[in-house]
Amino acid sequence: MHAEQWEPPAVLLAVDLVILTLRDARLHVLLVERGIEPYRGALALPGGFLRDEHEGIEEAARRELSEEAGLVDVHLETLGVYGEPGRDPRGRVVSIAHLAIAPRLPEPVAGTDAAGACWTPVEDALSSGVELAFDHRQIMSDGVERARTKLEYTALATAFCGETFTISELQQVYEAVWGIRLDPRNFYRKVQGSRGFIVADGPMRRTANGRPARLFRAGPVQMLNPPMVRSAHVMPQGGSAVQTPAEGGGQA
Template identity: 75%
Template sequence: MSDEPWSPPAVLIAVDLVILTLRAAELHVLLVERGIEPYEGAQALPGGFLNNAGEDIPDAARRELQEEASLDTSRLHLEQLGAYGLPGRDPRGRVVSVAYLAIAPGLPDPAAGTDAADASWKPVEGILSGHRKLAFDHRQIVTDGVERARSKLEHSALATAFCDRTFTISELQQVYEAVWGVRLDPRNFYRKVQGVPGFIVPAGPDRRSTKGRPARLFQAGPRNVLHPPLIRPDSSTTNEGDR
């Protein structure tokens, strides 16, 4: 056994943000163009290092949401996704990143943060397929964030976080289709959603005008855990909402 005194390794802590929203009924994630090295000019997730030793990690995530995307966490869903600390993931040294998943409806066009040259919404499909390259290990983090959202749509009321305060069942179906990447049969989807007590509740007598019949408005109900769950269909099939 060595007599050398033990000293802790130098580890930097960062946060990265997978911010998801629907735009034109398609799932998008916020990306920034890095304005500094490493990976200057490459696209990456918004995020950054803790400001100081006294800043808690959730506080850093909320701060980065404000700085990078001008988002107030009081109006969105925010949860910790996981920690990423593979040696060599960052050429600057040993960096452990705690990733957060953030979801909100109708998010505006972003403005670039302090160390970003640009910021924009990008369809997640191009990232998942590998056609759009990202800096660091951010493609893996996006993949994990999307899979978390897909899984939670089955068993929780997370889908309502993509919607405005009031929404139609058709708009809720668009969330499931965009996140899951499948087409769902409207009649089967309506039946399944209405079969989960407390998932959504009528938002008064108001109705939204559509091209056909006026659509009834709903809002998130008191139930966070769905029973029975809405099981995700096989993505290789379409219009299989009654599985």
């Protein structure tokens, strides 16, 4: 085929957003109810097409975040590119997915082509009983796994706590994001062994059971060394699995 006979294929460029936060000690994802076809009435990730050839990728992502969920000033990072043929019945659509993980995000406000917006527990959103538009279940699953990995290697978990917190409160963040229960003693040992992750702060505080608990605040480091790797499984009495974080790549 001669170069002058070749025509580029018609490809539409879109953005999709995986927005995660903690609410009531559970990891939640932002979903919108589609108000237009295709998949009208189904739940989906916020997103949409680039407005024109002059709009940047991140600019489009932030515009969609504002228009469909009423959220601004949220840190976004690129999650991945999704462009399998047939992923969208309207034609060949390539989506640049973005991820945001932030504490204490407000209630969303639906707009433009979204009939509604809501925070949904991740385990519910990923269940087979929830219909998700397009390939958004895969995108969401990838985003959740990225978030879980970030808790292994970065100090992100402290952002979900108050200015000061107990190690038990920090453990609750890990359990909510990882979706598992952790052994408290092993967790305490691993956290204390990760240099600069947290530092002691202020007097001890009495917990709900009346026992005093030491307070901590976020340390100076952003990358954990050694990381809090999800690795070993322990079967306690009662038969429920407990997963414990291990140092480095070894077993706890």
